[in-house]
Amino acid sequence: MKLKQKLALGAGLMALSLSSAWAQGLEGKVIGFSQIGSESGWRAAETSVTKAEAEKRGVDLKFADAQQKQENQIKAIRGFIAQGVDAILVAPVVATGWEEVLTEAKEANIPVVLLDRGIEAPQELYLTSVASDQVKEGRVAAEWLVGAVGEATCNVVELQGTVGSSPAINRKQGFEDGIAGHANITISRSQTGDFTRAKGKEVMEGFLKAEGGGAGICAVYAHNDDMAVGAIQAIKDAGLKPGTDIKVVSIDAVPDIFAAMVAGEANATVELTPNMAGPAFDALDAYLNAGTVPEKFIITESKLYTPADDPQGEYDRRKGLGY
Numbered sequence: 001m002k003l004k005q006k007l008a009l010g011a012g013l014m015a016l017s018l019s020s021a022w023a024q025g026l027e028g029k030v031i032g033f034s035q036i037g038s039e040s041g042w043r044a045a046e047t048s049v050t051k052a053e054a055e056k057r058g059v060d061l062k063f064a065d066a067q068q069k070q071e072n073q074i075k076a077i078r079g080f081i082a083q084g085v086d087a088i089l090v091a092p093v094v095a096t097g098w099e100e101v102l103t104e105a106k107e108a109n110i111p112v113v114l115l116d117r118g119i120e121a122p123q124e125l126y127l128t129s130v131a132s133d134q135v136k137e138g139r140v141a142a143e144w145l146v147g148a149v150g151e152a153t154c155n156v157v158e159l160q161g162t163v164g165s166s167p168a169i170n171r172k173q174g175f176e177d178g179i180a181g182h183a184n185i186t187i188s189r190s191q192t193g194d195f196t197r198a199k200g201k202e203v204m205e206g207f208l209k210a211e212g213g214g215a216g217i218c219a220v221y222a223h224n225d226d227m228a229v230g231a232i233q234a235i236k237d238a239g240l241k242p243g244t245d246i247k248v249v250s251i252d253a254v255p256d257i258f259a260a261m262v263a264g265e266a267n268a269t270v271e272l273t274p275n276m277a278g279p280a281f282d283a284l285d286a287y288l289n290a291g292t293v294p295e296k297f298i299i300t301e302s303k304l305y306t307p308a309d310d311p312q313g314e315y316d317r318r319k320g321l322g323y
């Protein structure tokens with residue numbers, strides 16, 4: 001056999017063995033998942049989808065709920081390293097403070113995949129990050145508001161996510177970028193509601209009191225739908241009509257915000273898919289079985305939904321998904 005033919009045959013066999021290795025999937029692999037907690041409907045859906053995706057692929061998923069505490073996440077990751085898991089998924093509650101533990105995972109040769117939130121650490125410490133473009137989410141929300149108010153003066157109150165988390169930082173930035181150049185729109189108050197419904201309501205009550213019972217507020221921008229739903233309740237309790245007297249724009253696209261749209265109480269939301277695990281497991285499958293290194297950032301879509309987008313249909317489509 002000539003050298004050229006031998007090389008072609010060798011390459012063919014290699015491709016065959018790589019593809020059959022890839023086809024092995026993740027059956028029997030042990031993967032640790034350090035989840036933030038259950039602060040929002042979106043978070044609950046991400047947990048359910050991750051468990052369902054793991055089951056579908058035969059993954060032995062070790063699940064750890066950190067109850068919003070980074071120290072619990074670090075403890076869980078160290079536990080996964082000690083168990084010698086095949087890979088680790090982590091949804092990092094805040095953006096900083098991960099270098100040490102991720103270095104330990106790297107030294108143990110365990111690939112780490114970030115889910116839905118980013119971190120400030122050297123990129124070589126994680127295999128890939130599956131998340132949305134959070135700056136874009138904020139910008140999409142702002143662009144909707146710019147279109148909705150036109151030239152009218154609009155005083156916005158902002159409900160921020162968890163302090164120090166990447167979505168809180170980036171969604172704020174994106175919204176500010178989106179309203180820049182529109183001097184009629186200003187953010188008059190901004191405070192954290194920690195991504196929860198209860199906190200969103202409580203902070204909105206404070207905003208309403210501080211702004212003449214709500215007369216001075218044109219819109220509320222919430223970094224997630226749960227806080228928006230809490231704010232809607234506070235607006236109603238103050239005797240105003242959410243969606244009409246005060247516009248409501250937020251992020252996630254959970255069923256409850258579509259129910260609010262059906263009731264005329266919410267105006268716009270930007271979708272965040274809860275299926276971060278699907279792309280994460282695909283990347284791990286290719287990496288663990290064939291050594292294929294994925295893109296460093298796998299970016300999910302950020303689609304805007306308004307009452308013109310069949311909110312009842314969207315509610316029905318989502319309500320069984322674990323939200």
Ligand code: AHR
Pocket residue numbers: 039040041042043116117167195223224225226251252272
């Ligand atoms: O990191 C994603 C954010 O975290 C979601 O938008 C919010 O609902 C969740 O708690």
